[in-house]
Amino acid sequence: MIAGGEFVHQHLVICGHGDKNGFVFGEYCEGIDTSRLVDGSLPPSVVAEHARLDGKIVLSTCCETGGKAYGDAFVGTGGAALYVAPDGSPEGADAPLFVHCFYHALLARQQPPEAALEHARSYDEAASMFVGHWPAS
Numbered sequence: 001m002i003a004g005g006e007f008v009h010q011h012l013v014i015c016g017h018g019d020k021n022g023f024v025f026g027e028y029c030e031g032i033d034t035s036r037l038v039d040g041s042l043p044p045s046v047v048a049e050h051a052r053l054d055g056k057i058v059l060s061t062c063c064e065t066g067g068k069a070y071g072d073a074f075v076g077t078g079g080a081a082l083y084v085a086p087d088g089s090p091e092g093a094d095a096p097l098f099v100h101c102f103y104h105a106l107l108a109r110q111q112p113p114e115a116a117l118e119h120a121r122s123y124d125e126a127a128s129m130f131v132g133h134w135p136a137s
Contacts, residue, residue, distance in 0.1 A: 002047060002050055002051045002052070002053060002078065003050045003051065003052050004053075005053075005054065006054075008053060008056055010055075010057065011056065011057050011059070011103075012053065012056055012057070012058045012059070013059045013060075013061070013099065014058065014059070014061065014062060014065075015061045016061070016062050017062055017063060018064045018065040019039075019041055019063065019064060020064060021038040021039050021041035021043055022038065022041040022043040022044060022046075022047075022064075022070075023041055023060075023062050024041050024062070025037055025040055025041065025042060026040060044067075044069040044070045044072070044073040045069075047073040047074060047078065048072065048073035048076075048077040049077075051073060051074055051077060051078025052078065053074065053078045053080040054079040054080075055080070055081045056080050056081060057081055057082045057106075058074050058080045058083045058084070059083075059084045059085070059099060060083075060084070060085035060086070061090070061095035061096070061098070062086075063086060063088070063089040064086070064087075064089065065085040065086065066084075066085035066087035066088070066130065066131045067087055068133075070083065071083050071131075071133025072133075074133065075133045075134060076135070076136070081113070081134070081135070082113050082117075082132055082133070083132070083133040084117060084131070084132045084133075085130065086098075086129045086130050087130075087131045088129035090126055090129060090130075097123070097127070098120050098126075098127045098130050101119065101120035101127065102116050102117060102119075102130075103116075105119040105120060113132075114134075117130075
Protein backbone atom coordinates (compact mmCIF):
# COMPACT_ATOMS: atom_id res chain seq x y z
CA MET A 1 0.00 0.00 0.00
CA ILE A 2 2.72 2.48 0.85
CA ALA A 3 4.20 2.18 -2.65
CA GLY A 4 0.84 2.67 -4.36
CA GLY A 5 1.24 6.34 -5.27
CA GLU A 6 -1.86 7.55 -7.07
CA PHE A 7 -3.66 4.26 -6.37
CA VAL A 8 -3.70 4.94 -2.62
CA HIS A 9 -6.70 6.83 -1.24
CA GLN A 10 -6.09 10.35 0.09
CA HIS A 11 -6.12 8.87 3.62
CA LEU A 12 -4.22 5.79 4.75
CA VAL A 13 -4.83 4.45 8.27
CA ILE A 14 -2.40 1.82 9.51
CA CYS A 15 -3.89 -0.16 12.41
CA GLY A 16 -1.87 -2.74 14.24
CA HIS A 17 0.98 -3.12 16.67
CA GLY A 18 4.37 -1.53 16.87
CA ASP A 19 7.53 -2.00 18.89
CA LYS A 20 11.02 -0.49 19.12
CA ASN A 21 11.85 -1.97 15.69
CA GLY A 22 8.76 -0.71 13.87
CA PHE A 23 5.46 -2.03 12.57
CA VAL A 24 4.92 -5.57 13.90
CA PHE A 25 4.06 -8.05 11.18
CA GLY A 26 3.93 -11.26 13.18
CA GLU A 27 4.44 -14.75 11.83
CA TYR A 28 4.33 -15.88 8.21
CA CYS A 29 4.07 -19.21 6.45
CA GLU A 30 7.10 -20.61 4.65
CA GLY A 31 7.96 -18.95 1.37
CA ILE A 32 7.11 -15.40 2.44
CA ASP A 33 10.13 -13.09 2.20
CA THR A 34 10.63 -11.49 5.61
CA SER A 35 14.24 -10.43 4.97
CA ARG A 36 13.46 -6.73 5.42
CA LEU A 37 11.87 -7.21 8.83
CA VAL A 38 13.85 -6.70 12.03
CA ASP A 39 12.73 -9.25 14.63
CA GLY A 40 9.36 -9.44 12.85
CA SER A 41 8.89 -5.66 12.50
CA LEU A 42 9.13 -3.25 9.56
CA PRO A 43 11.69 -0.51 10.31
CA PRO A 44 11.48 3.08 9.04
CA SER A 45 14.39 2.51 6.64
CA VAL A 46 12.25 0.06 4.63
CA VAL A 47 9.31 2.48 4.65
CA ALA A 48 11.61 5.23 3.34
CA GLU A 49 12.82 2.94 0.56
CA HIS A 50 9.31 2.08 -0.69
CA ALA A 51 6.85 4.83 0.31
CA ARG A 52 5.28 6.81 -2.54
CA LEU A 53 2.49 8.74 -0.86
CA ASP A 54 2.54 12.12 -2.56
CA GLY A 55 0.14 14.41 -0.75
CA LYS A 56 -1.59 11.69 1.30
CA ILE A 57 -2.45 11.81 5.00
CA VAL A 58 -1.14 8.75 6.84
CA LEU A 59 -2.28 7.90 10.37
CA SER A 60 -0.77 5.02 12.33
CA THR A 61 -2.24 3.61 15.54
CA CYS A 62 0.80 1.34 16.07
CA CYS A 63 2.80 1.85 19.26
CA GLU A 64 6.16 3.58 18.98
CA THR A 65 5.75 4.65 15.34
CA GLY A 66 5.50 8.40 15.88
CA GLY A 67 9.20 9.21 16.11
CA LYS A 68 11.28 11.34 13.77
CA ALA A 69 12.58 8.35 11.78
CA TYR A 70 9.06 7.38 10.72
CA GLY A 71 8.11 11.01 10.13
CA ASP A 72 11.09 11.38 7.81
CA ALA A 73 10.29 8.08 6.07
CA PHE A 74 6.63 8.88 5.35
CA VAL A 75 6.84 12.64 4.82
CA GLY A 76 10.44 13.44 3.92
CA THR A 77 11.17 10.55 1.58
CA GLY A 78 7.69 9.16 0.95
CA GLY A 79 6.03 12.47 0.12
CA ALA A 80 3.03 12.26 2.47
CA ALA A 81 1.40 15.58 3.34
CA LEU A 82 1.03 14.54 6.98
CA TYR A 83 2.04 11.55 9.08
CA VAL A 84 0.37 11.09 12.49
CA ALA A 85 1.32 8.35 14.96
CA PRO A 86 1.80 7.72 18.67
CA ASP A 87 5.19 8.54 20.12
CA GLY A 88 4.49 6.03 22.88
CA SER A 89 2.18 3.12 23.59
CA PRO A 90 -1.53 4.01 23.67
CA GLU A 91 -3.98 1.70 25.39
CA GLY A 92 -6.15 -0.36 23.07
CA ALA A 93 -9.26 1.83 23.33
CA ASP A 94 -7.34 5.12 23.13
CA ALA A 95 -6.09 4.63 19.57
CA PRO A 96 -9.51 4.26 17.86
CA LEU A 97 -10.86 7.16 19.92
CA PHE A 98 -8.02 9.34 18.65
CA VAL A 99 -8.69 8.24 15.06
CA HIS A 100 -12.37 9.08 15.47
CA CYS A 101 -11.66 12.53 16.95
CA PHE A 102 -9.09 13.34 14.26
CA TYR A 103 -11.24 12.30 11.32
CA HIS A 104 -14.39 13.82 12.78
CA ALA A 105 -12.62 17.17 13.01
CA LEU A 106 -11.00 16.78 9.58
CA LEU A 107 -13.93 15.42 7.58
CA ALA A 108 -17.17 16.26 9.41
CA ARG A 109 -16.06 19.66 10.73
CA GLN A 110 -13.81 20.32 7.71
CA GLN A 111 -10.97 21.62 9.85
CA PRO A 112 -7.52 21.84 8.27
CA PRO A 113 -5.23 18.93 9.18
CA GLU A 114 -3.23 20.98 11.70
CA ALA A 115 -6.38 22.01 13.57
CA ALA A 116 -7.85 18.49 13.41
CA LEU A 117 -4.66 17.08 14.91
CA GLU A 118 -4.62 19.60 17.74
CA HIS A 119 -8.31 19.01 18.40
CA ALA A 120 -7.79 15.23 18.64
CA ARG A 121 -4.61 15.61 20.74
CA SER A 122 -6.46 17.83 23.22
CA TYR A 123 -9.02 15.16 24.10
CA ASP A 124 -6.97 13.78 27.01
CA GLU A 125 -3.44 12.89 28.09
CA ALA A 126 -3.39 9.62 26.16
CA ALA A 127 -4.36 11.39 22.95
CA SER A 128 -1.51 13.86 23.36
CA MET A 129 1.04 11.12 22.60
CA PHE A 130 -0.03 11.23 18.95
CA VAL A 131 2.28 13.54 17.03
CA GLY A 132 2.22 14.97 13.54
CA HIS A 133 4.98 15.23 10.96
CA TRP A 134 4.72 17.65 8.04
CA PRO A 135 7.09 18.38 5.16
CA ALA A 136 9.85 20.85 6.00
CA SER A 137 9.02 24.39 4.98
